Amino acid sequence: MVGVLLRFRLYSIAVQADIMKMFLQIGLKEKDRDVTRFLWKDPSKDKLHVYRFNRVCFGLTCSPFLAMAVIRHHAELKKEVHPEAAQIVENNIYVDDVLLSVENQEAAR
Numbered sequence: 575m576v577g578v579l580l581r582f583r584l585y586s587i588a589v590q591a592d593i594m595k596m597f598l599q600i601g602l603k604e605k606d607r608d609v610t611r612f613l614w615k616d617p618s619k620d621k622l623h624v625y626r627f628n629r630v631c632f633g634l635t636c637s638p639f640l641a642m643a644v645i646r647h648h649a650e651l652k653k654e655v656h657p658e659a660a661q662i663v664e665n666n667i668y669v670d671d672v673l674l675s676v677e678n679q680e681a682a683r
Contacts, residue, residue, distance in 0.1 A: 585675035586677075596641045600641065641669050
């Protein structure tokens, strides 16, 4: 994180990207869903319902790590096609935000 912030302040033009609803875009494998199991009781009924998340949810200790790992994985997959973009993502990501600065507007495009 410190490295990302230091590089962000390096030049005068800031560039920021955020992946909307990042955690909810990451699916959980069937075998991993049981760790997100929870109980729900409808106030008007006595029956308990058992649910499990099929997506990464907010509040899990591992959620930020999973988000960064997924982004880095996809950057690695596209490294040959888009080497500059992959390097920017790998070096300037924090959870679901990419922060960097550039010298001029042309470089930002």
